[in-house]
Amino acid sequence: MGFVTLALIVEMALLIIKISTFNSGFILLRSETLLWISNVLVFSVWYWNIDGGGPRKRHENAHQANDFLFPQQVNGASWETHFFDYLFVAFTGATAFSPTDTAPLGRRAKVLMKLEGLISFMIVAFLISRVANIF
Template sequence: MRGKQMHHPDSNDAEGVVVPSVAAFIGILLTGLLYLVLPPNVIIGPNWLLLVVEGVFVVPLVIDVMTAWDLSHTARRMLVLVPLGVSTLALVVGVALFILTLPTDKHATNLLRAAALLWSFNILVFALWYWEVDGGGPWKRHLSGHRAADFLFPQQAAGEHWAPHFLDYLFVAFTGATALSPADTY
């Protein structure tokens, strides 16, 4: 399940495009697992809810990647963007609830644990957004002749035929969340 060869009707590339997707699926799964272990004071509803919502949308994607089932590009994008939007909403609510509990929770370990989990959740959510939005999404980025649109990685600036993978966006999200400075992109 490393990736799927996809054909697009508007493409001049007859060979198809292989888009690596395993790391992104793991990233989606990790956001649900992080939400599962968040303290109850920073979540709304049951802690397993996000994992179930993600599962409902990701299972068809996994089936699409592993089999000959050929979802349209639009359907594939919706199956990713909807749970990503739900994850973003869960993150915003979690951070807001964390801020509201700061004055009342006097246990440093509880606060540090919640903050570290929310920070990790934030990095994963941003990495997934970067992966899905940059350059029109993972499928378009891996087309031959695609030019960088949003993030310009040094490998792309050097003229190499190179397309970023999910781990590259994870690094960009990590550096953005850690240093509040530009990452290794232009």
């Protein structure tokens, strides 16, 4: 996962470096959209793998909020997370540039959420600045 995340960051940096060479706003929009979707997918897998020791450990034991606290867990209800829950956390984090309804508890979750928000913000900021110049 570290290699994939590093590749995502390198791809974002390359896109930023070459952003002035794009003459078509639609091609740039497509490239940045794919990069943003990759950001969401990469971080959803990160969240799924780190929370509670990973999916296998969460399945074997009763899920305890180690890295993320979902709203359904607040009242102590027996609720089990699935990959879609982490995909939702990654999507909302990349959209809002911050946590929304699910609180990051552990340091590694906080670092990952900060990195995801930063990558997403950079993608959107450079997209808006360049597309505005093209159109």
